[in-house]
Amino acid sequence: xxxxxxxxxxxxxxxxxxxxxxxxxxxxxxxxxxxxxxxxxxxxxxxxxxxxxxxxxxxxxxxxxxxxxxxxxxxxxxxxxxxxxxxxxxxxxxxxxxxxxxxxxxxxxxxxxxxxxxxxxxxxx
Numbered sequence: 001x002x003x004x005x006x007x008x009x010x011x012x013x014x015x016x017x018x019x020x021x022x023x024x025x026x027x028x029x030x031x032x033x034x035x036x037x038x039x040x041x042x043x044x045x046x047x048x049x050x051x052x053x054x055x056x057x058x059x060x061x062x063x064x065x066x067x068x069x070x071x072x073x074x075x076x077x078x079x080x081x082x083x084x085x086x087x088x089x090x091x092x093x094x095x096x097x098x099x100x101x102x103x104x105x106x107x108x109x110x111x112x113x114x115x116x117x118x119x120x121x122x123x124x125x
Contacts, residue, residue: 009086010040013049016080017069026075030068032057038097042090049090052097062096069094 018037020026034055041050053069055062069076073092081089 006042006044009046009084010042010049012084013042013051013080013090014040016083017051017076020076020079025079026069026072028068028072030064031072032061032065035062035065035069036100038099046086046088046090049092051092051094052099053094054097054100056100059096059101066094066096 014037017040021031021035021037022033024033032055034057036054038052038054040052043049051069053062053066055065057065070093073094076092077089
């Protein structure tokens, strides 16, 4: 399958899983609306898909949510197989993604550096 089609399928999967989470169709109590599907990587043969999950909740609760999604993987796969028009629906692996937290920490560090630079400039004036 072409790279463009894989990317398009990955985006469709991301949107559909996000919709399942948001609509509350996944009944596992660990899966909350605060979980965010950042990206999906689909293998070239469509057999597997890695789903990267993050949240603004603490790490422990987010990892619990990822385990809840792992437990609901069969339901998610069945639901998506009905909606997506592909020959084979991939098996999902849900992975905790720290990118939102890392980005937030980077912004905090940049703001601290900016404040320190402003303080240094004001002291010299």
